[in-house]
Amino acid sequence: MTRAMILGAVIGIGGLSLTVAALQAPPPAGPTPAALAATKIEKVKDNLYIVTGTKPMPREEFSGGNTAVFITDNGVVIVDTKLANWGQVILDRIKTVTNKPITTIINTHTHGDHTGSNEFFGTTVESIVQENTKANMEKMDAFKGDKAKFLPKKTYKDRMSLGKGKDQIDLYYFGPGHTNGDTFVVFRALRTLHAGDMFPWKDAPFIDRNNGGSGVEWPKTLSKVLSGVKDVDTVIGGHQPVATWKDLQTFQQYTADLLAQTQAALKAGKSVDEATASFNFSKYQGFESTRLKAAVQAIYDETGKK
Numbered sequence: 257m258t259r260a261m262i263l264g265a266v267i268g269i270g271g272l273s274l275t276v277a278a279l280q281a282p283p284p285a286g287p288t289p290a291a292l293a294a295t296k297i298e299k300v301k302d303n304l305y306i307v308t309g310t311k312p313m314p315r316e317e318f319s320g321g322n323t324a325v326f327i328t329d330n331g332v333v334i335v336d337t338k339l340a341n342w343g344q345v346i347l348d349r350i351k352t353v354t355n356k357p358i359t360t361i362i363n364t365h366t367h368g369d370h371t372g373s374n375e376f377f378g379t380t381v382e383s384i385v386q387e388n389t390k391a392n393m394e395k396m397d398a399f400k401g402d403k404a405k406f407l408p409k410k411t412y413k414d415r416m417s418l419g420k421g422k423d424q425i426d427l428y429y430f431g432p433g434h435t436n437g438d439t440f441v442v443f444r445a446l447r448t449l450h451a452g453d454m455f456p457w458k459d460a461p462f463i464d465r466n467n468g469g470s471g472v473e474w475p476k477t478l479s480k481v482l483s484g485v486k487d488v489d490t491v492i493g494g495h496q497p498v499a500t501w502k503d504l505q506t507f508q509q510y511t512a513d514l515l516a517q518t519q520a521a522l523k524a525g526k527s528v529d530e531a532t533a534s535f536n537f538s539k540y541q542g543f544e545s546t547r548l549k550a551a552v553q554a555i556y557d558e559t560g561k562k
């Protein structure tokens with residue numbers, strides 16, 4: 257929706273302040289009934305589940321990203337912790353499938369809808385992020401002052417493995433995209449990858465340049481995943497249903513196509529609006545374009561022109 261259309265809608269219903277406030281509203285402070293209903297535990301494979309997340313809109317259903325739950329011999333490893341105030345719900349859902357304690361948190365990246373409930377799990381759990389993500393988290397109010405004790409304890413640069421045999425988890429960093437610290441988490445024996453917001457939804461991605469993200473690098477980074485990670489068939493994305501390796505290949509092609517079309521439009525002197533209106537992504541089945549303009553703007557900004 258364009259700003260003019262929103263304004264038109266606002267004036268149309270005569271509730272300017274209310275509607276603007278709703279558009280700018282922060283996520284709910286805790287679980288609403290709609291968000292709780294959208295948050296289920298689903299089996300992915302054997303000892304791997306997700307506590308489902310949602311897309312950021314509609315706001316009242318938003319709980320954060322998909323949380324992976326991996327039950328190992330030594331305890332439960334979770335990947336991403338949703339928004340703040342969702343820890344108890346995550347724990348309650350996990351308790352329906354195992355009595356083992358949560359021993360480890362991995363965050364795919366810095367955003368509050370993936371790190372928000374780290375605090376709930378306390379300071380005794382092991383917590384791991386890519387090193388750039390730790391630096392990004394240090395800038396967040398949620399991890400400043402007294403709360404710095406909830407920052408991840410362990411970092412890695414390019415690659416790290418945890419556990420052995422059926423419990424092995426491989427962490428990979430392949431370069432910038434959504435942020436400059438996106439981890440790809442591979443549950444080796446289960447041929448499953450959690451790709452976080454590098455594979456968020458079927459729409460243009462959010463390129464967070466304030467945290468080092470890059471629309472120019474995104475397709476290259478995903479290419480490195482596709483060539484560098486072997487033997488995966490199942491992919492957990494940031495805010496979408498469980499998908500396949502082929503779906504990740506399609507999303508990589510989408511990001512490459514988005515970059516190529518945006519750079520061509522820039523070269524042709526088109527404005528962001530003209531560029532967005534001229535694009536055709538109809539070959540990508542089921543993809544929406546609600547986030548296209550913001551992504552085009554981010555690539556224009558990154559490339560250094562209007």
Ligand SMILES: [Zn+2]
Binds near residue numbers: 365367370
């Ligand atoms: Zn994110």
